[in-house]
Amino acid sequence: MNPPDFIRQYVQRFAVMSDEEALDIAAHLQRKEYTKNEWILRAGEIEHYLYFIEKGLVRRFFERNGEDITDNFFFDGNPGCAYASFVTQKPSRENIIAMENTVIWRMHHRDFEALCDKYRSFEHFTRLVGQWLYVLNHERVCSFLYDTPEERYEKLLKERPRIFERVPLYHVATYLGITRETLSRIRSKRK
Template sequence: MEFIRQYLLSKKIPLDEKQWTEFAKKNIRTEFKKKDAILKVGEVENYLSFVEKGTARLFFEKENKELTIRFVFDYQYLTAYDSFTQRTPSRCNVEALTDMVVWRVHYDDLQELYRTHTVGNLVGRLTVEALYVEKLNREFSFLSETAEERYLKLMKEQPELFKLIPLKHIASYMGITPQALSRIRKRIS
């Protein structure tokens, strides 16, 4: 879990040894295989996870189409956050796109950390801030950019997507059909 400690320190979270030990004890190392269902629609998300290695996606189905909400990579938080915080059934599925190693803290353990240590509150706040900024940027992109602009931006900001993820998932994430993505790729190349 040293990578999590380094991540927290990089975010200027002051960690004394006691707080780190208690936080680390609450985290469980879990492995998932490619295509594993980490969470299914209707289940309550019980874990706030931090990805050590691997890629996942959050998606839901509508009219027999899978619509991708988000991709998660190394050193990012992985959770159906609304289900996690509100203790409600998840509206999305979470699927491993590659073999994964994640560190997970259970909801109840995180609540205990919130009550007893500043590090718990800081981790919670950082998670919310990161997810909010990501969501806001995505909404802004959908409302102000064309599909081609979104594609070029994605190529620039997250080139690893195109190496790791099938184009049909990227298209659904962009809010377009695979055929439209293919046309954009042809125009640009």
């Protein structure tokens, strides 16, 4: 897929953009391929890129006391990055790694800012995506505060039904905030 088609398909989920704008924005995207288990960003580095996942799977996670805790998965068609670091241009606390061979289109922070200044449609798009990401994050926090592990599991199955085909159980467990054993018990009760 070429960048104009890819960016247009993604952006049109949120905003209207002219052909000229889509071509200019696409010209600022760089295609990059990552192999399975290749690092995209390590904690302590500054996130200079916003990613659009064309194909593959990326995991964002924190490390604490020798354990990693999955914060999010980015699948085909999703945007992704260490967003706080991208916005502030300060070192990230998160790691990002390709879990499969992955193709992304990435945009550098300086280009992102320039395009927001240049095109109202792109600024509008980024504002809507930012709001959408905020809502998703808020719902995730609320889920940890109010939902049982079983409810979080059911919600994950509803939102991402094929996740278990692509993600190892221990990563799904840390994403849900439970142990692998607890996840196995929940899954066996459900069968």
